[in-house]
Amino acid sequence: MTPCRAGESFDWAALLHLIRSEFAYMDGRIDPPSSMHGLTADSIAEQAQVCEIWVIGVPPVACMFLSPRAEVLYVGKLAVATTHRGRGMARQLIDTAETRARALGLPRLELQARVELMENHAAFTAMGFVKTAETAHPGFTRPTAFTFQRRVP
DSSP, X not given: OOOEEOOTTSOHHHHHHHHHHHHGGGTTTSSSOOGGGGOOHHHHHHHHHHSEEEEETTTTSEEEEEEEETTEEEEEEEEEOGGGTTSSHHHHHHHHHHHHHHHHTOOEEEEXXXXXXXXXXXXXXXXXXXXXXXXXXXXXXXXXXXXXXXXOO
């Protein structure tokens, strides 16, 4: 299966279902709660107008949101359905992000992972990302997320 960019007629409700299903394990583990709780099918469709949303499969079994920022291409909402893990889909999406960053002239990929989600840190490190910063959500005095970056060759 090959990643493709989700277009106007995409089934945004199915994408929302994927994100909610695959981010549900975070409930009760992270504080503050995931921003996915504020997503709707309409808000995802709106985001697709200002950022790139890439998916694998119809209905989607994997996804990521790409947003150009100063000197980086930010990778958000990276998710792979539990039923499809271990097939290299996250790596396919990250490779797609790298291709897009190169096309946009951006030298690095960037993403964030919550402090509590050690398994995500390990997965991103295995894909060549390096921890570059710790950040705190508004109202928090302790780090709540780690920033990871990967150079685009």
